[in-house]
Amino acid sequence: MIIILFIVLLSGCASNTLVKVEDIDIQMPKIWQTSIPSSEKVTGKWWKIFNDDD
Numbered sequence: 001m002i003i004i005l006f007i008v009l010l011s012g013c014a015s016n017t018l019v020k021v022e023d024i025d026i027q028m029p030k031i032w033q034t035s036i037p038s039s040e041k042v043t044g045k046w047w048k049i050f051n052d053d054d
Helices: 002-011 046-050
Strands: none
Touching: none
């Protein structure tokens, strides 16, 4: 009985409409680039930068 109630409740959240990527008005770049930050500051005893005694 609980399972049936759970299924009925979840079916109310279901959507029958499909969203196509073309319908969204956002322009994405053809090439995605991001810089990789330097890791020099976090090598070694990185936990010391938090100044936590624990």
